[in-house]
Amino acid sequence: xxxxxxxxxxxxxAIAYQRQQFAMLAKFQDxxxxxLRVKLPSDDPSQFPALTHAKAAQLRLTMYSQTIADATTDLxxxxxxxxxxxxxxxxxxxxxxxxxxxxxxxRGGYEALAKEVDSLIDRALRAANSQQDGKYLFxxxxxxxxxxxxALTDTNGRPAVIEYLGATDRSRVxxxxxxxxxxxxxGNQVFQSSGTNVFEALIGLRDDLRAAALSGANMxxxxxARLGQxxxxxxxxxxxxxxxxxxxxxxxxxxxxxxxxxxxxxxxxVEIEGTxxxxxxxxxxxxxxxxxxTLxxxARLLQPSLLDFLR
Amino acid sequence: MNxxxxxxxxxxxxxxxxxxxxxxxANANTPGYHRQRINFANRVYDGVHGVGVDVVxxxxxxxxxxxxxxxxxxSDAAAIEARLNIRRQIEASLGSSSGDIGNGLxxxxxxxxxxxxxxDEVALRRTSLGTATDLAARFRNASTDLDRLRAxxxxxxxQTVSEVNSLAKRIAELNTRIAHVEGGGQSANDLRDQRDQxxxxxxxxxxxxxxxxxxxxxxxxxxxxxxxxxxxxxxxxLSSTPSGNLVVSPVGTTQSLNFASGLLSGQLREHxxxxxxxxxxxxxxAAALIQNVNQVHATGIGTAGLLSTTISxxxxxxxxxxxxxxxxxxxINNGQLTVSVTDVIAGTRTNTTLSVDPSTMSLQDLAxxxxxxxxxxxxxxxxxxxIEMTALPGYEFDFAGRDTVPSSxxxxxxxxxxxxxxxxxxNGLFIGTNAASIAVRSDILTDPRLLxxxxxxxxxxxxxxxxxxxxxxxSLLTGRTLSADYTDISASVGSDMLMxxxxxxxxxxxxxxxxxxxxSVIGVDMNEEMLNLLTYQRMIQGASKYMATVxxxxxxxxxxxx
Numbered sequence: 032x033x034x035x036x037x038x039x040x041x042x043x044x045a046i047a048y049q050r051q052q053f054a055m056l057a058k059f060q061d062x063x064x065x066x067l068r069v070k071l072p073s074d075d076p077s078q079f080p081a082l083t084h085a086k087a088a089q090l091r092l093t094m095y096s097q098t099i100a101d102a103t104t105d106l107x108x109x110x111x112x113x114x115x116x117x118x119x120x121x122x123x124x125x126x127x128x129x130x131x132x133x134x135x136x137x138r139g140g141y142e143a144l145a146k147e148v149d150s151l152i153d154r155a156l157r158a159a160n161s162q163q164d165g166k167y168l169f170x171x172x173x174x175x176x177x178x179x180x181x182a183l184t185d186t187n188g189r190p191a192v193i194e195y196l197g198a199t200d201r202s203r204v205x206x207x208x209x210x211x212x213x214x215x216x217x218g219n220q221v222f223q224s225s226g227t228n229v230f231e232a233l234i235g236l237r238d239d240l241r242a243a244a245l246s247g248a249n250m251x252x253x254x255x256a257r258l259g260q261x262x263x264x265x266x267x268x269x270x271x272x273x274x275x276x277x278x279x280x281x282x283x284x285x286x287x288x289x290x291x292x293x294x295x296x297x298x299x300x301v302e303i304e305g306t307x308x309x310x311x312x313x314x315x316x317x318x319x320x321x322x323x324x325t326l327x328x329x330a331r332l333l334q335p336s337l338l339d340f341l342r
Numbered sequence: 343m344n345x346x347x348x349x350x351x352x353x354x355x356x357x358x359x360x361x362x363x364x365x366x367x368a369n370a371n372t373p374g375y376h377r378q379r380i381n382f383a384n385r386v387y388d389g390v391h392g393v394g395v396d397v398v399x400x401x402x403x404x405x406x407x408x409x410x411x412x413x414x415x416x417s418d419a420a421a422i423e424a425r426l427n428i429r430r431q432i433e434a435s436l437g438s439s440s441g442d443i444g445n446g447l448x449x450x451x452x453x454x455x456x457x458x459x460x461x462d463e464v465a466l467r468r469t470s471l472g473t474a475t476d477l478a479a480r481f482r483n484a485s486t487d488l489d490r491l492r493a494x495x496x497x498x499x500x501q502t503v504s505e506v507n508s509l510a511k512r513i514a515e516l517n518t519r520i521a522h523v524e525g526g527g528q529s530a531n532d533l534r535d536q537r538d539q540x541x542x543x544x545x546x547x548x549x550x551x552x553x554x555x556x557x558x559x560x561x562x563x564x565x566x567x568x569x570x571x572x573x574x575x576x577x578x579x580l581s582s583t584p585s586g587n588l589v590v591s592p593v594g595t596t597q598s599l600n601f602a603s604g605l606l607s608g609q610l611r612e613h614x615x616x617x618x619x620x621x622x623x624x625x626x627x628a629a630a631l632i633q634n635v636n637q638v639h640a641t642g643i644g645t646a647g648l649l650s651t652t653i654s655x656x657x658x659x660x661x662x663x664x665x666x667x668x669x670x671x672x673x674i675n676n677g678q679l680t681v682s683v684t685d686v687i688a689g690t691r692t693n694t695t696l697s698v699d700p701s702t703m704s705l706q707d708l709a710x711x712x713x714x715x716x717x718x719x720x721x722x723x724x725x726x727x728x729i730e731m732t733a734l735p736g737y738e739f740d741f742a743g744r745d746t747v748p749s750s751x752x753x754x755x756x757x758x759x760x761x762x763x764x765x766x767x768x769n770g771l772f773i774g775t776n777a778a779s780i781a782v783r784s785d786i787l788t789d790p791r792l793l794x795x796x797x798x799x800x801x802x803x804x805x806x807x808x809x810x811x812x813x814x815x816x817s818l819l820t821g822r823t824l825s826a827d828y829t830d831i832s833a834s835v836g837s838d839m840l841m842x843x844x845x846x847x848x849x850x851x852x853x854x855x856x857x858x859x860x861x862s863v864i865g866v867d868m869n870e871e872m873l874n875l876l877t878y879q880r881m882i883q884g885a886s887k888y889m890a891t892v893x894x895x896x897x898x899x900x901x902x903x904x
Contacts, residue, residue: 037865038370040858047854071433072836073843079836083829087448094452101459166462166802174462174802202802205458208815214459215802 045329052322059315062306069304078303085300092293095207099286102204105214106275106282108163113272115158116222116229119151120265123233126151127261130240131254141250145240152190152233156181159222159229169218170197178218179230189237193230195219206285212278216271227267232260344393345892351394352885355382356878358397363875370866374539376402377866378531402531405863409538410552412856413545417603419849420546424608425616426842428495429835432620435487436832443484443624444828446477447631451814454807462645462801467790471782478772478780481628485777488621495613499588502547502606503580509544510575513537513562518573521557530558544569548604565602567592587614623831625776630818630827632780633672635810636770640763641741641756642794642806648684648738649731655767655783656775657727658705665708666700670765671775674700677760683717684738684747691747692716698760705729708762729766741769742797769794771810 062068072079126144159179161168170178173196182194197218203211222229236257239250359380369375379401385394436442453470460466516537523530541562544550548569553561555572562570569576577593588610589598601607658668665674676699684691694715698708705722709729712720717737722729733739743757763769771793774780786792796803819827 035862035865035867035870036858037861037867039865040861042371043854043857043861047850072436072832073429073433073839074836076833076837076840079833080826080829083444083825087444087825090448090452091455094456098456098459164460164463170802172796172798172800172803174800198798198800198802200798200800200803202461203458203804203808205455205804205808205811209812211458211808 041329041332045325045332048325049322049329052318052325055318056315056322059311059318062311063308063315066306067304068306068311075303082300082303085296085303088296089293089300092289092296095205096286096289096293098204099206099282099289102206102212102214103279103282103286105163105168105204106279108161109168109214109216110272110275110279112158112161112168113221113268113275116155117265117268117272119155119158120229120232120261120268123148123151123236124258124261124265126240127236127254127258130236131251131258141240145237148233148237148240149189152230152237155222155229155233156190156193159218166215167197168215169221171215171217172200172202173198174202174215179222185238190230191234193223193234195223206282207289212282216275221268221271224267227264228260229264229268232257232264235260344387344391346889348392348394349885349889349892351385351396352888353882355380355395355397356881356885359878359881360875362400363871363878366866366871367868370868370871372535374535374542375866376404376531376535376538376864378402400529400531402529402534403864405860408856408860408863412853412860413541413550413552414603415849415853415856416542416545417549417607419846419853420605421603421608421611422842422846422849424605425612426839426846428491428609428612428617429839429842431491432488432617433832433835433839435484435491436835437480437484441480442828442832443477443480443627444825444832446473446480447814447825447828449473450477451811455811457795458804458807458811461795461804461807464790467793467795471787471790471793474771474782475787477631478774478782481624481777481780485621485624488617488624489778492613492617492621495609495617496582496588499606499609499613500580502609503578503590506544506547506569506606507575507577509540509547510562510569510577513540513544513560513570514573514575516540517559517570521559521573524558534558546605548606549602550604564599566597566599586618620831620835621777623827625778627819627824627827627831628777628780629671629775631813631824632770632772632774633764634813634816634818636767636772637758637761637764638806638809638813639771639794640769641743641758641797642809643740643742643796643799644792644794645796645799645801646789646791648740648799649733649769650738651730651732652769653730654728655770655773656765658766659727661705661722661724661727663704664701665703665705665765672761672765674698674761674765675759676700677758679760679762680741680743680754680757681712681715681718682740682742682744682746682757683715683733684740685717686736686738689747691744693743693746693754695754698762700760705766729768731768740799744798 069075069078069082075082126147130141130144156179159169160177166174167176167178170176176196176198178195178197179193180196181190181192183190183192185191195218199217199219201213201217202215204214205211223231236254239253239257242250242253359382362378362380366377380397381399381401382395383398384392385396387393437445450470450473453473457463457466457470516533520530520533520537523533537560541550541552541560544562548564550569551563553563555561559572560570561568561572567576569578578590578599579593581589581591583589590601590606590610591597591599601610656670656672658665658670660668677697678695679698680693680695682691682693696708696711703711705727709720709722712718712729712731717734718731718739719734720729720731731739741757741763743754745751745753758764767773771783771786772780773783783792795807797805814825815823817823822830
């Protein structure tokens with residue numbers, strides 16, 4: 032305890048306390064008006080790593096939700112194209128059954144059926160060459176190469192052999208840390224596997240329908256054999272559709288989970304970084320009161336001295 | 343009869359006293375002023391008769407022990423404040439959380455991962471390269487800022503040293519004058535006040551210890567040397583070591599002074615230790631990024647086709663000496679490098695595996711080995727210390743380690759176990775070796791197809807992007823990922839600041855307390871002075887009345903005689 036308290040001591044104390052209180056007041060004012068409690072590492076060094084972690088997670092999850100959306104778009108387009116091929120095969124099967132059953136039909140009738148198969152081949156080729164965003168869906172990783180083309184035509188200029196030019200690897204998309212899904216399949220595996228070759232089945236059916244050498248009964252037999260081929264091609268397409276639909280379902284679930292995780296990260300970041308308004312307001316108010324008290328006391332104490340009473 | 347001399351001595355003494363009260367009041371708010379008290383003694387004649395009053399001395403109130411404590415606290419507070427100020431600037435250079443390097447790293451890796459969904463989109467490739475450019479710029483900006491901060495600091499240190507020298511010189515001069523005055527038997531209280539104030543200022547710059555000498559002289563000692571000895575001031579000088587550190591030593595010596603506290607100690611510590619340490623952490627973070635990203639990038643293939651020529655970006659000082667002796671920033675190990683050469687016309691691809699032993703192999707030897715591969719030729723530029731690999735007409739090459747054509751036993755999982763490509767800076771994404779020099783290779787920026795997203799060269803293949811993206815989750819720096827390491831750097835600056843801020847608050851309140859204690863001894867109390875003034879006023883009034891009374895008595899005597 033000091034025995035003598037001089038004006039300089041009082042002034043120094045008043046200045047020091049006012050400075051402290053003004054600084055605290057400014058800090059709370061900044062927290063309230065910016066809405067941010069932690070702007071720089073020194074604002075809360077222990078929470079800062081958690082904050083950057085939460086913010087990074089937010090950004091990363093946003094990015095994954097975009098790659099998932101991209102992958103979903105591609106897979107949907109792929110499934111649509113495959114569905115189209117499936118419809119083509121269904122129609123081809125109907126044609127085949129029709130051809131097989133009408134053994135007495137005149138040759139002109141077969142020609143009409145064959146013409147329809149011609150257009151089916153054309154449609155199938157187009158479906159297999161479908162694009163999404165200008166990039167081929169069934170060329171594997173060679174997304175800029177047209178995957179299927181007519182390599183050989185018969186004497187009438189109709190497609191006889193369809194050739195695959197794409198890559199053998201499927202393209203993949205990262206959908207979460209270290210996890211990928213296969214998006215663009217290699218067309219030769221989808222349409223041209225041996226025994227389930229879509230184009231071979233269609234071209235074979237067409238040629239059988241046109242084959243002048245086949246008599247009624249033989250025709251029926253040949254076409255029945257084609258039916259088996261068409262069915263196995265359809266099954267193969269169906270399997271691919273199933274595979275891609277399963278991937279779509281996974282992506283759907285993942286998208287929902289990412290939305291949850293993102294919300295969680297956002298909440299965490301806001302909890303650390305955001306101003307607790309109630310607390311900041313209260314503390315600012317009490318700081319303000321303290322400052323006013325200090326000012327009032329300083330004003331009163333610095334005034335009186337013996338000078339005021341010597342008359 | 344001594345009545346009049348007695349009265350006059352009383353009036354004279356009271357006048358001196360009133361002057362001193364005035365001086366005290368006038369300096370009530372002068373920093374460093376020590377209040378003074380007047381000392382009276384009765385004047386004696388013949389050792390028997392009292393003949394009035396004398397002013398014998400002026401006492402200057404002092405609180406030596408408190409002053410010593412204040413000087414020490416002052417030095418400590420100044421050192422902490424200096425460090426806090428510099429830390430604040432470092433924190434600002436490292437950036438706020440949305441514009442810092444950590445955020446840049448996240449953006450860069452996010453864009454790479456996002457590109458896996460559309461590796462064939464040139465526009466998206468540009469976005470990815472944009473984030474890479476931005477990241478490199480953030481590294482460079484931070485390192486430039488830290489360098490600038492250090493250069494400014496070195497100027498401030500020069501300034502502080504010259505202030506210390508000038509203060510020491512003025513203290514020595516005052517010592518001379520005080521010795522002169524007090525040697526003559528007078529008190530030099532006002533000169534002492536001036537000197538104390540200078541010592542106070544000196545204590546903010548360096549740690550000081552005061553040693554009292556005869557005749558009011560003081561010696562000022564700092565860590566390891568005397569700054570002021572009597573009438574002489576010791577000059578300090580600043581020099582820099584080859585590593586760029588600053589050293590303060592007494593002029594004419596090579597002794598380096600380690601100040602325990604004070605502004606200068608804080609500035610020197612930040613300049614010589616803390617700033618370089620943070621800078622070094624940024625550099626190793628940048629180096630880890632460059633090394634790991636480039637390693638993956640070099641063994642990938644862009645969509646623009648295979649390489650027809652490539653040139654190394656990290657120079658080798660002596661191209662004919664073993665690579666291990668060349669202090670390369672990214673060390674080359676004893677291992678293998680697989681080079682794939684494609685014969686464009688024949689459509690064949692052959693893989694050649696070179697054994698690389700950096701302890702025996704020079705850059706020149708490496709070039710000879712490359713040139714030995716069919717379809718390749720390599721030349722070394724001795725002046726720039728670089729190697730250029732060129733495919734002969736009709737050939738192309740790559741380092742992806744794919745299976746040969748026709749096939750023979752599959753692909754090579756790690757085509758560069760020796761780290762030659764990253765060690766020499768061949769076919770990387772980034773060029774440079776540290777935070778100051780990191781940049782994205784300019785030809786990739788011009789032609790984004792050169793970004794090696796794949797390991798096959800096909801546009802839809804993003805397998806190399808997956809490997810690049812995996813770099814973000816690897817624990818590359820003592821168990822930390824790249825961005826975790828950056829967070830650690832900025833959080834450690836932050837927690838240092840918090841600690842220093844706490845220390846500063848403690849020192850501030852300690853100083854305030856000590857100041858109050860010192861003031862209770864040396865400070866001027868207005869009320870006290872007023873009371874003294876009343877006393878001396880009464881003294882004059884009393885003496886005047888006394889003389890008037892004596893005068894009246896004499897008058898009566900003269901009347902009787904008259």
